[in-house]
Amino acid sequence: MADGESPPWAELVPDIVREIGRHLLCEIDRHHADGLCRSWRDALLQLRPPPPPLPRLVLPEADGPAFYCVPSGCRPHPFVLPPAALRARCFGSYDGAWIFQAVDQAANHVLLNLITHQQLNLPNLLRFHSFMLPALIFDFEVAFVAATLSSRPTDQGCVGAGIISFNRVPHDPRHIAFWCMGDEAFSWSIQMTRNIGGALELDVVDLLYSSHGAGAFLFLTRREDIHVFRQPIFPQGDVMQSTPLYFERRGDDDDDDGRPVLDRYLVESRGKLLMVVRLGDREPARLPTTTFRVFEREDELFNNYWNKLPDLGGRMLFVGRGCSRSYEAADGYPGMEGVYFLDDRSFHDPMVVHMNAADRQYPCSDNGRWSGAQPPAEVERCFPEQGRSNYSPPVWILP
Template identity: 40%
Template sequence: MDKSRKKDDVLRIIHRLLSCLVDRRRMGQVCRSWRAAVAPQQHPPQRPLPWILVPSVGGPTFSCALGGCATHDFLVPDDALSARYFGAYGDGWLFLAFGQIKGHALLNLRTNQHFDLPDVVGLEMLAHRYRVHIVMLAVTLSSPPEHEDCVAAAISSLWPLDPRIHAFWRMERDVAVMATSVDGVVGPILEDVIHHNGAFYFLTREEDLHVFAVSEFHEYDDGELKIPPMDIRLFRNGQRYYGENVVARYLVESGGHLLMVVRFVNIRDWPPTTWAFRVFEMMELPQEATNNEVTFKYAWNELASLDGRMLFLARGCSRSYEVVDYPGLEFNDGVYFLDEGRLQLGDRTSITDRAYPCRDNGKWMAAADAVPRVDNFLPEQSPSNYSSPVWLLP
C-alpha cells in the first residue's frame, strides 16, 4: 500500500471517530487532500444526535455530548439571548420563555420561524371563568407545529400557587385549557410528559400515567379546545421506595416501547451530583392484579441493561438512539443527562431567583461486567442567571 493511500485510510479512521458534526465538517475543510479523503464520510447520519445548548455570559453556545464537549458559537435572536429554555422539538425547535415566567414561545433556530405560546390558562370557578397565569415547565407536541391539527401538551405551574397542571392548546391560540378540575388542582405531582402511540402520557411522582388520546381532542364552536377524558393507568409496582435519595423521573420512547428512567441525585455534597439511574419498561399485565381493592393493569419492568441504547434525558423531549446506527460510537451506550436545577432548588425557586446551576451534566454507563460510573462533562460551567442547559434536537 502506498503512503498516500495509507494516509487517507488514517484520515478516514480519525474522521469516523469524530462524533461532532462541526468537527467533521472542519476536518474536511483543512485542505484539498483531506477533503478528498473524507468526502465519502461527510454525510451525517439520517438521525443526528442531540447537541447541548449551553448558557453562557454572552448568550447560549452549543456543545456535542459525544464530541469532547468543545463549545461552538451559536446565533440566536437578540431577544432570546437571556430567555429561559425549557425544552426542544425535532428539526431545530426550542421552547423558551422570553420573560422567564412569561413570553412563552416556540422558536426554530434554523429558520427563525416563531409561534407565541399561551401565558394564561382558562379556569372555571364558582360558575365564572377566569384567566390564570401559568409558567410552563415541559412541553411536547402531537405533530410538527406547522401542521394545522397539532396539539400541544404541557406540564405547567399555576403561578404563584405552584401546583402542576396538565395544559393543552392548539398552535396560535393565546389561552390554554387545563384538564385538572378546580377541586383537584393539588393532585399528583407531574414529573414528565411525552407523545407516544397517538396519545399524551403524563408521568406522576407515584409512577402512574395520565393518558389523553390525541384523536379525541375536539373544538367547541367558539374554537376552544375540548379535552378528552383522562385515562388513569395505575401501576402495580408504582410508588416504590428509593431510600433517602432525591429522584427525578423521565419518559422515553424506545423501539415503540415506553420507558421510565429514574435519576438519583446526591444532595449531601455540594454541588449536588447525579450518581445513578434505573430504567424500566411499561408492560401490560396478562391479567389484572388487585391489591387492597385497587385494580392494576400495568407494571414497570426493570431492565438489566441498556442493550445498546443511548438515552438523552430532559422533560418533554427525551430521546433514544441505537449505537449500532452510528459507526464509531459502538461503546457510547449510556444515559446522557443535563443539570435541570429543579432537583436542587425546585422549579419555582430556580426561576424566581434566576439561579440555574449548570454543572451536573454527564453520561452514566452501566455494564454487566463493570462498575457503573458517571462521566461528568462541562464541569467548569458556571451558574446561569437565565436558563438551564437544554438539548437541541437537529
C-alpha cells in the first residue's frame, strides 16, 4: 500500500462495518476495531456498547501466563505482568482483576491487581498463644490453597477467608482461616470441633462470600453441607461462631447416573444459592470431566435440600474455588449458555505446595464449557491444549 493511500478495509460501507461490530462481544476486540481507521470508528460508535465483560482464563504456559477470552472465541489477549508474577502460583481471584498469588510458591502471598499492578500483602503465618503460657507465641508458616474477600481489598474493613495448609505438615487436613486486610498473620481462635489457632479443620471443598443481609462467608463441605460465618467476622472476645446448614443427603460420592463426583462449587445466581457438581468417569482419562449437575438451595421449615435444576435457564456459570460467578446469556451472549470450568485438580493434592520446582506438576488440561442439561449436553474443549505446569494451576480473572 503506497504512502497516503487508504487501507482497503476503510472503503467498507458502514452497514458492513456495523455488522462486523455486532459480532465483537469483547471490549478489547471492539477497541482494536475502533483503531483501524476513522471510518470504522465512526461506524462502530453507532452501535450499542459491548455486553458486560466475562472472566478470562489464565493458562500457565511455559513462557508465562496467557489470558484467554471467552467472547473472543477463547483466543488470548496480551497482559503485561510484573516479573515476580510471571512464575507465581495462583490460588484464586476477585472482582476488578485482582489475583491471589504465592510469589515464592509458598512463603510470600500477595494480592495483585492486573490492571494497576497494585500489590497487597496477605498473611503468611498462623499465630497462636500457648494455653499453658499465654506469653509464649507460636508461628506456623502456611500456604493458601483458595481464598476470597468480603469486599474490594482497598475498602476499609475488608475481611478475607481462606482454605490453608501447613507447609511443614502437608498431609494434615485443610483448615479455614480469616484475616483483616493488612494483617501479617492469622491470630485468633475458633471454638468449634478441632481448631488450631485461628484455623478450623473441615473437609471443605469450596468457599463463597454472600452479600445478602449483613454478609457471610459460606464454606461447602464434601458432604454438601454449608458452614456459615456471618458478619461481623471478628466479634468482641475470642469466640467466633458459625452456623451449620445441614442438607438432606443426595447419596454418596456418585451422582444419580453412577458417575463419580469430582468437585463441588457454590455460586449465587438470581438471588439464589446454587451448588454446581462436576462429574467424571470411573476410569478417568486425561481429561476427566464429562458433565455437570446444577442444584438450587431449597428450605422447608428447618430442612435444607438441594433441588436439581432441569436446565441452566440461560445462565453462564464460571466455576472456580472462591471465585464462581453467574452471568446471563440474555445480556448479549446468545448461544453461550453453559458451565465454564478450569482444571483445579491440584486442590486435592496434599502437596499442593512443592518447594522443589521439579516436583511441581499442576494439571492444566481439563478446561472447557459444558453446554447445559438439555441435549445435546456435552463438554466442549474450547481452550487450547495445555500440559502440566511447574508453577501454577489455571485461574479465572474476574472483570
